Amino acid sequence: MAESICRALRDGALEGEHAPALSIKDSIVSPFGSDVFHHFLVQLSSSILSGKSQSRGIVLVAYSRSPSFYVELLRGKGLDVHSSVNWIRILDCFSDPLGWKIRLTGPGSREDSDVAILYNDVKDSGRLLMSIVKLGKGLMQDTKGCFSVAFDSLSEMVRHASAQPVAHMISSLRSNGEISSAFWMLHTDVVEEKVASIFDYLSSMVALVEPLIPSSQGPRLTLDNLAGTDENMRKARFLARLKRRNGRVRLLQEELRLDCSGLTFASLGDNVPITGGGLVPKVQFNLQLSEKEQVDRANVVLPFEHQGNGKPIEIYDGRQSLTDRKLEVALIREEMTQTSELTTGEILYIRDSDDEMPDSDEDPDDDLDI
Amino acid sequence: MAGSRSLLDEALPTLGKALLIEDCVETSGGFLLHHLVKRFLLCDRPVILVAFANTFSHYDRILRKLGCNLAAPRDKNRFVFVDMLDPQLQVGNSGGTDGSADGDVGFSLYERICKAVRSISTEKNSVAILVDDLSLMEVACKGSVDDVIDFLHHCHTLIAESDCSFVFLNHHDIYSSMERPSLMLYLEYMADVLLRVEPLATGSAVDVHGQLTVLNRGVHDVAGTSRSKFQNFHYRVKENGIECFYPGSRG
Known part of the structure; x- marks a missing residue:
């Protein structure tokens, strides 16, 4: 999945x-977004250099991070x-994002290197x-090509310049014919949910990155979360949602492992359900029916399914139908005439169907006006 | 005592890191700040202490009991005390290079720290900057979290540029009712080492004053299989030091 x-x-x-x-x-409970970002940066850089x-x-x-960090990361x-191949430029918004250092030392005191260019606004x-x-x-270099x-x-960008201008900038970049691809990292807990959603829609x-073992104390760095999640310090769940041009969305997940060699991805076990990137609430029971349960459900004869067999069609309302009542009364009278010769007297009671208790799916109090 | 001190010292990194101390009203994390000031000075590292919470005499009195005299390194320009309680030295009234206004607290303080770093740093040893505490800095910034974060970010750049160490203390319980406390989250993302001081889960005890959690990010264990190291101690604050021990190791 990471490969795709x-x-x-x-x-x-x-x-x-x-x-x-x-x-x-x-x-913050699974802060490996930077490691994932570095992984994709290295992979793309490697592809660029190999043409x-x-x-x-x-x-x-x-x-x-400072430009020197990225230079060391790529060099490593x-x-x-x-x-000799001119392939990377680092726009340095880390060292002096608000121009404080220029205010202290004066303009021209800090020079750009051939790779890193200082940006302070x-x-x-x-x-x-x-x-x-x-x-x-x-x-x-004035030749045709994409970068x-x-x-x-992106959370730092939004903090400095609010969500809408940043979203506009991302959208402009994506629609620019000279841009081949774009990617970014966002801490979801330092921005509003609405802001995270905006950038979800702007991305394909x-x-x-989620903790492998869900935290009991919610999305905060509490002692219980820290103490119980040694596994979460080395591993995480990597969920991806890939939108295709035809509108189809693929949901995939992998296990992300961090060790001294760096970041590796492995497939999760079959028993781990795909949660749809946090879109579906996690439940401890199975919401789907098994094959046998589905067959059994299909075999249940519903109350209206006996119709169409030649008899007049009636809407079932939980009560005895009129024809059934007439039939029942006729049967009782027939029995009565057969037994009247043997017995001297008998109390006959025909239950009125209107007094019957309603079916369980009816509300007995639906006629009350409270 | 020496062994128990090394337990805490072993958990803490040496150079060029951002350390966040999180405490609460039941268990103050001030003792860790004092311990770190002493440790930096003993290692002959220049120290800048930005104090929003207490005066110089307060820190001097406590450090003396720990066996460390602050006056001597201050006279030798090895220790700079930035007193944010002194009205004469209030940031914003200091007349910065460009006549910074009262609302520019973060920039004025950063300017003062940069001057101090230039004056006391040596080629051999990098500077340690400590801030006590950030909740009071937020008050000084008239509640502007962004101003505090901007200041922290610029101080954080000093780690990359000058290999400085940066220690900041904040109270996590004052943000407990907030769903997304942006300042605390920013600090937790920025910190290489997180030190959290909390009361015991089982209630108060006479000989145990609380528990200390150390989360050290970016550390490989012997097998090279871990990126973060998590440790939990119990501690007892004494007049002349801290005693740290593993839970259950003391009868």
Whole structure:
């Protein structure tokens, strides 16, 4: 499943279509969203360098980590950012997002490197969009080609520049013909649910990192959650929702493992139900019928199913029908004439069907006016 | 005593990390802050203490009992005390480089910290910055959580640039009624090490003052199979130190 996400990012956009976009979401009880983001960044970078991807470069917008961290991360995976191939630019929104350092030291005191470009006006998402496109075009060096865009913390972007301008920027990027693919990471618990939903709709793939063992204390980092989830510190449930162009949505899940070698994905056991990325509430019992139960249910004769066998059609209302009553009275009279010769006297009582107790599916008090 | 101290010290990292101390009204985490000030000074690391909660004499008196004199390193420019309670030194009235306004508390404080880092940092040892406490800084910022987070983010960049250590204390119980306490969540995401001080689940005891949880992120165990290390101790705060022990290890 993680591989199919990598493939979608690698293959990029079809002509006339929006670029594929991946939204990676996590929360404080399973904060592995950054690790997943780094995994896809490394995979896409590797594809770009080997010439297998549609995009020829990547613009990384760094909010939560310094450019040096990403340079070391890629170098550790054998990807040289300073290679002769011009393939990556890091827009540094981490080091001085609000321009405080420039206010202290004066303009020109900090110089851009050949890979990292300092950006210090994060509240202006329009200018940020122009900077991203400009950097991408710089990577293409005025030749035709596409590039990918990655945001390491959309929650930080939303904190600085509210959801609507950021959503507009993402939408503009996806519809830009020069963008091959885009992906980002979002902490769902620091933004409103509405904001997370906005970015779900703007993405063609949503990857959700959830604790493997659901926390008993809800989505907060409590002592009980910490103490009981040693497993959750090494593993997580990786749920993905992939939207296809024809509207079909695929729900997939895998187990995510973190060890010294990095991030690995493995299939979950068959007994683990797919919960639809948190869309369906988790229940402890089976809501589906087994095959035998379905056959048994099909064999039940419903009250109206005896009709159409030549008799006049009647609407069943839980009471005895008029023809049945006449038949019953005739039978009783016949019995009476047969037995009257043997007995001297008998009290005959014909129960009025209107006085009968209603069926169990009727409300006995429905005629009360309370 | 020495052995029990090392139990806590072993759980704490050495350099270039962000440490969050979370406490509550029943169990104050101030003792951890004092312990860390002493530990940094003993390691010959320059220390900047930003104090919203107490005066210099308060910290000096406690650190003396722990066997650490604050006046001497202050005179040697190894310890800077930023007194946020002193009205003469209130941030915003300090006349920043660009005449920062009263509402620019975060920037003014950051400016002061940057100056202090430049003045006391050495090539050998990186600076440790401690903030006591963030809930009072939020009050100083007139309740603006974003101002506090902006300040924390800029201080966090100092870890990457200068290998500084950054310790901040906050009270988690004041956000307990909030569904999404953005400041606490931001701190928990940012922190490399989370130290949480809580009362005992079984109620108060005479010889145990509370329990301490240490979540150390980004650590590999011997087998290399874990990214985070979780430890839980019981502790007893004494006049001259802290005694930490594993639950059930004391009769």
